[in-house]
Amino acid sequence: MGESAAGDRLTEKRKERYRVWRKHLMADPDLAEDLTRLERDPAALAEAFGDDLRFGTGGLRGVMGAGTNRMNRFTVRLATAGLARYLKGQGTADRGVVVAYDSRRWSDVFAKETALTLAGAGIPVYLFEDIRPTPELSFAVRELGAAAGVVITASHNPPEYNGYKVYGPDGCQAVPSLAEAIVREIDQVEDPFAVITADEQEAVRAGLLRRLGSEMDDRYVARVRQLTLAEGPGDGAVDKRGAGRPGVLATLVYTPLHGTGGKLVPRVLKEMGHWVVCVEDQMRPDPEFRTVSSPNPEDPAAFDRALELARQLKADAALATDPDCDRVGVAVADGHGDYEYLNGNQVGVLLLDYILERRKDLGALPDRGVMIKTIVTSEMGRALADAYGLETIDVLTGFKFIGEQIGLLEGTGRSFVFGYEESCGYLIGDFVRDKDGVQASALVAEMIAYHKRSGKTLLDRLEELYRQYGYYRERLVSVSMPGAEGQTRMTGMMKGWREAPPREVAGLAVMEVQDYLVSRVRRADGSEGKLELPRSDVLKFVLEGGQWFCLRPSGTEPKLKIYFGVRGKDEAQARELVDRLHRAVMERVEG
Template identity: 40%
Template structure:
């Protein structure tokens, strides 16, 4: 009997199998069976994310219980105080999110661990906030972020509200992997143990709102703008509209996308990185002559922005909106004499160079991290203790930023408020946010940033992703589309290759990332996605103007496609 068949038979015949999974298991095709059982869903440094359904390679009540029991064992190993401090639990609008969240609370209670679980869906940044608000030992967020409706996931947080960094995640992974039979775990706690579960509500929300309002740099700015806002059926609907109401902005919600619909019925995609997320919002913007469009992904850590410019709506990339945020924040801090000593901004190794140049113009240092906001949160915690540097801003190219670190994850409600303020501020001065971006290009050079993601699903897809990276390591490109590679960085081997010399690359956790710097000031990076079955290619292309940058981007993309299709 094959390993797949062995696992399948164990599941379909197990007395503890949740009844909802019996029929789907019985009706699986051989291909579906193989994909559901060829491996166990990976509990990695970003937690777990995958397709919903029965099987060891799926998100379901049994695989989530295995992860939670492993986490519970980790908590107990940290002592009685950790169990008493407890775990904050949040969840989004996806299928099974609420059920999984309360099942986690029951299982923790069965292990005599306290928990604080939200009474209804909330954004991921509010879960991060709740960890800190309740002085918890950690947190659990049930979400698949921006992924399609078929997905769900599981994120873990530390006592600072930051997703677990590799050192801590590895300790949890060890406990999770030690559990051999996920089907043997139940969450049946006693009535006395149930008392360990606290349901959170409005009191935490109000304190979060108070902190969000504190980010305003010009709270009295003339709010003569119209905002079209969409939560994309997700968690941002209530908090973002509440925040705009409290601050006096005219927010026009895309009503059809305000229901917490797990099927995302009225949007082609809930992902702000994709054009479909803006379709209905664009219709609203044209109808109401809006100045700005703001959208959030389902768990409201990522956000997207569209700007009315010369009568047309321009959707900014995460790199572009990040650069605009940096410009506005730094300019206002400097103007008001509020720029701290030793200011620092954080972004990642796949984030555009433009933001770094903007920050440098205001005397703000940039420190780079690997992808994953947990690494930015780790930096924040470090300097919070040492006081060597003072936080000004943090962001990723993937449409996520953090204005003030009372949250330790990407925080879309903060970003949306700051962008609304910046839009209002510049409108008073006869500019829109695209004008601001064009001014940055004039000052720092024109950049075009893009990302190409190749979806490679299943067992064969996972093998192909490994092969692409392995081939690039074995036969490193010397030039790309005729432009010389002057430096390469390998974050897995921890090496820098430049002028024929190999030197150590330090300051980063090992990660399967390759980055190539080109003679013309551009760079290209390649990495597997940590949350989806995709291989991602990042392009930061410097041109003499927008047309030149775009032409070069297309050529580089074709060249990389040829290099990796071998």
């Protein structure tokens, strides 16, 4: 009886919430049509109004539309009002906030709502005049000494999604402690419809709203170009396909997948001397991403049009950045007329190898260098770092934790050298504190030219590294679990693995169970230890021989992500190991 009464009260609360929102939304041209559609679909209506869109460690991300559980101008105002309260409480509001946005539907609207809500609270805002890469937002926060940054993006999610990511004064995405502090302030904002927003023209006249454009682009591009490890403009093989183009180092095909990368990536590559041909119909911003099944450079299918062009040109490689240009994917010539896609672990290892080799040759390798990676990224990077005397720091999934560690290194005498994650995110220069598709594109192109000078492709160099360090193979499987039912299933599955962990998997003994939710590691000999990382619902199983797999509910999508990592004596053994481990784990997940 008690449960029924509680359920009735919850239902009535949701109905009241819906009535309040309906009153306001029916006057909103962007949302009235969506609300009318929802009223004909009770299940969709319950999903849209049954909960609040949660502000997580990166901010907000969700489907766009009417409702408290959707991305719309009112949920954006609510989050921004909380951010404004937080900055005023910190006494840093007068330093201002930088706001950027990508090419998604309503991104420009949400960016302006963010800016005018901050201005309405008396906080200065630097708003980019047009779409810009997310890493440039990180750079601008640091360059301007701002108190925070906000970028409107949902990265590579499907077209119906958008998001709201918050950055701290260091240019790093909000880590849990900052996100929790902002959430406490958001909770104090009771009525999103009562949030004050400034008039745009009045905000400009009062000096509270300022536009950022080409000048900030120039400052950012200059810093990216300083990352070069080439000895000079002639340090590389001139590409004969670029005949008549002095100084051309590599022939590249590039696509921004309808996103923000088209603003700066071709410019940087051309200024560095490479011959770049763009996939023209994907250079145009398109919130529907009509020419790709998914605007995700982790998906080889995203390269279909780029590779058609690359084959015609006999290009060295095709590069693709995601809509907010913080990730880059790479497909390279295989020497036989076709192309092979390199996954994020492989590109990361190749970049680390190039950076370490070149910095050693140039006498620029620090005595106490540090490489930072996530716990689900290949262990091959650690092997390379060890060989060059670098320290490796492991962090939880999410580039914000890599950015945070860079800040913690300051003043310790240790130097950041490289940071990466398996999902095609890389960082070379710490003037940005997020993964950077512009930086990575520049260094990948330079790396291609460097190895071409010795008659090698990136595939040739990767094979050399495998022979030297072992044949590492990784795999990621995403199990979709949508809706409330899927969330319940995912929670139960993690509980089951946590409370009844296997002693062996695929014939391999489990040596360690690393449980990041309770910050403990349990070993096969019965001993336990503490994990020095933030708490997170992640389980990693380390097996004999150093093989491993990891279970992690996605923080941005209704999916359970399962990562696998193995090392074999040759390619055949590595493939057999990862296949066997994959089958064994999925039997339990799907059973």
